[in-house]
Amino acid sequence: MIAIIDYGAGNLKNVKHALSTLKIDARITANPSDLKESSGIVLPGVGAFGEAMNRLEKAGFVNEIKSQAERGQPLLGICLGMQLLFDRSFEYGEHQGLGLIKGDIVRFQDDVKVPHMGWNQLKLNGAKKDFAINSQVGDQDYVYFVHSYFARPKHREDILHETEYGMTFTSAVQRDNVMGMQYHPEKSARVGMQILKNFGELVT
Amino acid sequence: MLAKRVIPCLDVRDGRVVKGTKFANIRDVADPVELGKKYSEQGADELVFYDITASFEKRGIFLDVVERVSEEVHIPFTVGGGIRSVEDFRQVLKAGADKVSVNSAAVADPSIIDQAAKRFGNQCVVLSIDAKQVDGEWFVFVKGGRENTGRRLFEWAREGEERGAGEVVLNVMDTDGVKQGYECRVMAELSEMLNIPVVASGGAGQSEHFLEVLTEGKADAALAASVFHFGEINLPDLKQYLYDHELPIRLG
Numbered sequence: 001m002i003a004i005i006d007y008g009a010g011n012l013k014n015v016k017h018a019l020s021t022l023k024i025d026a027r028i029t030a031n032p033s034d035l036k037e038s039s040g041i042v043l044p045g046v047g048a049f050g051e052a053m054n055r056l057e058k059a060g061f062v063n064e065i066k067s068q069a070e071r072g073q074p075l076l077g078i079c080l081g082m083q084l085l086f087d088r089s090f091e092y093g094e095h096q097g098l099g100l101i102k103g104d105i106v107r108f109q110d111d112v113k114v115p116h117m118g119w120n121q122l123k124l125n126g127a128k129k130d131f132a133i134n135s136q137v138g139d140q141d142y143v144y145f146v147h148s149y150f151a152r153p154k155h156r157e158d159i160l161h162e163t164e165y166g167m168t169f170t171s172a173v174q175r176d177n178v179m180g181m182q183y184h185p186e187k188s189a190r191v192g193m194q195i196l197k198n199f200g201e202l203v204t
Numbered sequence: 205m206l207a208k209r210v211i212p213c214l215d216v217r218d219g220r221v222v223k224g225t226k227f228a229n230i231r232d233v234a235d236p237v238e239l240g241k242k243y244s245e246q247g248a249d250e251l252v253f254y255d256i257t258a259s260f261e262k263r264g265i266f267l268d269v270v271e272r273v274s275e276e277v278h279i280p281f282t283v284g285g286g287i288r289s290v291e292d293f294r295q296v297l298k299a300g301a302d303k304v305s306v307n308s309a310a311v312a313d314p315s316i317i318d319q320a321a322k323r324f325g326n327q328c329v330v331l332s333i334d335a336k337q338v339d340g341e342w343f344v345f346v347k348g349g350r351e352n353t354g355r356r357l358f359e360w361a362r363e364g365e366e367r368g369a370g371e372v373v374l375n376v377m378d379t380d381g382v383k384q385g386y387e388c389r390v391m392a393e394l395s396e397m398l399n400i401p402v403v404a405s406g407g408a409g410q411s412e413h414f415l416e417v418l419t420e421g422k423a424d425a426a427l428a429a430s431v432f433h434f435g436e437i438n439l440p441d442l443k444q445y446l447y448d449h450e451l452p453i454r455l456g
Contacts, residue, residue, distance in 0.1 A: 013300055017275045047325045110399060115327050115370055117401050118424065119207040119249055119454045142207060142454040144280055146302075146327040146370075164205055187280045187302065189244065 002026040002203055003038035005065070005081075007045075007055045015044050015078065018186035022193060024200040032064040040203030041065065041073060045080035049089040049105060049149070052080055053097065062098065069100050074177045074202045082173065082180030083151060091149050100178045102154035112166035115148045120183075122161045122171060122191075133160070133179060133198045141191045143183040145171070150182060177202075205452040208418045209249035209425035210443060211403065212432045214239060216285075217256050219265040221433070237272045243432070244279050246439040249454060251277065252305070252427060255285035267299045274300020282330055293320045297328060305330035305373060308346040311353050311360075314367060321368025330403075331364035332373040333357065335390070342390060349377040357390070358397060365400050372398060373427065375405040383409025383431070388421035395422040403427050411437060411445045418451055 002019065004012050006028045019026040026042070027034075035041060043065065045052050056062050069075045077085045086097045089105035097105070108114045119142040124134055150169040153159060160179065161172035172181045179199070185192035215222040220234045233239060240251050253273065255266045263286065270283055283296045284305035293304050304324075310316050310331060321329045334345045335357045342357035361372050374394055376387040386407040395402040401424035404417045408428035417423045431437040447453040 014274055014278075014302075017300070018278055021276075021278065046327065113399055113401055113424070115400070116206070117327065117371060118209050121205060121207075146280075148327075184280075187278060189279050193278060 001038050002040040002042055002200070003034050004028045004042045004044060005035075005056075005061060006030040007052070007059045007061055012044050014184075015042055015186045018193060018196055019200065022197050022200060024196070024203075030059060032060040035061075035064045035068045035073075038068075039073065040199070041068060041075045043075065043077045043081035043084060045078070045084065046146075047080060049080065049083055049091040049097070050093060050095040052084060053095055056084070066098060066100065069098075069178050072177050074199065075100075075179065076199050077178075077180035078186070079147060079182060079184055082182050083149060085173070085178060085180045086151055086153075089149065101151075101158055101173050101175055101180065103158070104152050105149050106152055107149050108166065115146055116150075116165050117146050119143065119188075120145050120163050120165060120171075122163060123168075124161060125159045127157070128160055128174065131160075131174070132202055133174065133195065135198045135201075136194050137191060137198070143171075143181075143185065143188040143191055143195075145183045147182055151180070207249065207452045207454045208423075208446065209403075210247075210414065210439065210446075210453075211250045211252055211425055211427040212243045212248050212439070213252040213254060213405075213427050213429040214433075215254050215256050215429065216266060216269060218262055219269055222256065236269050237276055239433075240273050240277045240281070243439060244277050247443050247455065248279065248439060249425070250279060251281040253281060253283050253301075255283070257286070267295060270296055270299035270301055284330070284332060290316060290319045290323060293324060293328075297324055301328075303328045303330050303371070305332040307332040307334065310364065311344060311346055311355065314363065317364055317367040317369055321370070326368045326370040329369050330371045330373060331361070331369035332375065333361060333364075334375050334377055336377040337390075345377055349380075358394065361394055361398060365398050369400065371401045371403060373403040373405055376407065379407030380405070381430075382407060385409065385413040386417035386421055386423075386426065388416055391417055391421035391423050395424070401425065408437075411442050414442060415446060415449055415451070418446065419449075 163171035283301040404423035
């Protein structure tokens with residue numbers, strides 16, 4: 001069973017609906033101790049970084065997510081949920097994240113329209129092309145983005161996907177069992193459903 | 205590269221799609237969910253569901269539609285029509301909408317943009333503007349184009365961006381429903397002025413019109429309704445056409 005973390009930030013139902021369509025067993029939970037029993041975790045989220053971390057902290061999720069990630073449970077952060085995996089963000093000040101992936105979250109410069117909104121393409125990290133999470137996903141595939149900030153991982157080997165938007169930025173990360181996607185797989189039609197299916201298969 | 209988006213818009217009254225359709229191969233062409241799914245399979249990049257139900261009592265039926273769309277359609281969709289308050293935003297977002305478009309309520313009280321953006325994030329606040337040209341100048345209209353608000357289009361759009369809108373839909377009343385093409389000059393001017401995406405609406409009649417507004421009109425996306433519903437333009441053909449003209453386009 002995949003636990004979808006409910007910490008009062010944004011729309012969780014779309015992730016749940018997408019997983020249901022794929023017949024993947026998932027449950028929305030606001031209770032951190034449920035993560036002990038789950039076999040995979042999805043951390044969704046829209047909104048601001050600082051407030052999201054506060055809510056996670058208040059709901060008692062921060063330590064539980066970290067310890068489950070360290071135990072090897074597959075964890076997928078989506079959109080803001082991906083950003084929360086990092087050390088810190090500069091969205092409205094400076095905020096500490098979960099620190100599961102080394103690096104920072106920074107804003108797009110004003111030479112492009114912000115938010116970066118719409119369908120954009122993936123470029124797979126060649127070293128990870130054959131990873132299960134990339135099964136039937138290829139270079140140039142389109143996925144749906146809505147965000148104003150993006151991740152700058154410290155280690156290039158943590159990059160899973162990259163995308164061009166005025167520059168090349170990291171659109172998905174992966175370090176062992178911890179994964180994050182800046183785009184919304186649950187809103188990305190065939191390609192997104194494939195990625196969620198791949199994650200579902202890592203979980204069993 | 206960021207793709208140009210093609211967005212079918214569905215008018216919904218009492219839970220049913222209003223404009224007729226010519227799809228032979230779907231069960232219920234008046235069911236917004238069925239039609240939405242069909243467009244999604246055909247490569248629509250997003251969908252807009254516009255509630256034109258007159259009575260407040262029937263709002264629940266529309267929210268039900270939104271909920272069913274979010275269960276079955278896995279592409280982003282915007283909901284508009286009848287959005288009067290931050291509470292209305294909350295309801296449709298809770299039902300599963302990705303974005304909410306607000307039009308006359310924002311003209312009446314612009315602070316609804318700030319409030320909604322602050323509470324739900326600016327990515328889900330779409331400012332929809334109906335505009336018409338009067339003596340060579342562009343003005344914002346309400347009430348289906350009958351009432352000139354006296355606000356100037358460019359000032360209002362900029363104010364909307366500053367207040368936190370994440371996207372602007374510009375519906376040009378002069379060209380709407382005429383099928384003679386989008387108003388490319390005003391789109392280009394608006395798109396260059398704003399630092400948020402601009403969606404062009406009003407005037408699509410044939411594939412060339414989409415090409416024009418997405419190139420010389422500099423729009424980030426093009427929205428249309430009846431040309432898709434009446435089968436005058438086939439979505440996969442349109443996207444292939446745009447792709448063949450070297451636009452960044454997501455194909456199936």
